[in-house]
Amino acid sequence: DTAVSQTPKYLVTQMGNDKSIKCEQNLGHDTMYWYKQDSKKFLKIMFSYNNKELIINETVPNRFSPKSPDKAHLNLHINSLELGDSAVYFCASSQIAGGVGNEQFFGPGTRLTVL
Amino acid sequence: AQSVAQPEDQVNVAEGNPLTVKCTYSVSGNPYLFWYVQYPNRGLQFLLKYITGDNLVKGSYGFEAEFNKSQTSFHLKKPSALVSDSALYFCAVRETGGYNKLIFGAGTRLAVHP
Known part of the structure; x- marks a missing residue:
């Protein structure tokens, strides 16, 4: 069973379009994250939700909107x-409640290419 | 502000030789440190972490890391490298606070040659 899954794996689209990436975790974790990895492989957090509540909101254009319908999903x-949105987007999850320093589990990534 | 530095873009090692991938950190308070590995076209996989306790931490695939508080370092090591260890390695530090926010280094590409 895949612990953290993302769909789609690849996304190619035109400038100006609107698109969504979906993420699901079956680990029972209470917290989920979105990261962006740029062409130089630099990894930066974008958002995090804890039990459907937004807890981390980095300096990201407001064209990006996360939504968490339940604690197992973060879209x-x-x-x-x-064009600059072209990158690999990773979803991750971890358990915050009941522990400190718990590691994050990452999905396989979604490679977004904007033409 | 918390930060992580990985001073080497790439590390080249011959198979069978020991390897070290360097990481230094800057954090207020006690550091929570992590190593992740990324294989081509894959997500990040957790290798090991230091939260407290022994300075030598053992992780997956025979990797270990040594926490050195005085040098603010958390170098990743393996006694004998395999070609299959070739990948991108990320060091990360948990930002002080309750939200488990990780600050990642820029990554180090490890190339193990036969």
């Missing part, structure tokens, strides 16, 4: 896509 919607 990322991107409006008006730009």
Whole structure:
């Protein structure tokens, strides 16, 4: 069973379009994250939700909107896509309650290409 | 502000030789440190972490890391490298606070040659 899954794996789209990436975790964790990995492999957190509540909101254009319908799902919607949005987007999850320093588990990534 | 530095873009090692991938950190308070590995076209896989206790931490695939508080370092090591260890390695530190936010280093590409 895949612990953290993302769909789609690849996404190719035109500038100006709106797209969504979905993430699901079956680990029972209470916290989920979205990361962006750029072409130089630099990894930076974008958002985090804990039990459906937004707890981390980095400096990200407001064209990016996360949504967490329940604690097992965290979706990322991107409006008006730009060339600079091309990257690999990773979803991750971890358990915060009941422990400190728990590691995050990452999904396989979604490679977004904006043409 | 918390930060992580991985001073080497790439490390080249011959198979069978020991390897070290360097990481230094800057954090207020007690550091929670992590190593992750990323194989091509894959997500990050957790290798090991230091939270407290023994300075030598053992992890997956024969990797270990040594926490050195005085040098603010957390270098990743393996006694005998395998070609299959070739990948991108990330060091990360948990930001002080309750939200488990990780700050990642820029990554070090490990190339193990036969």
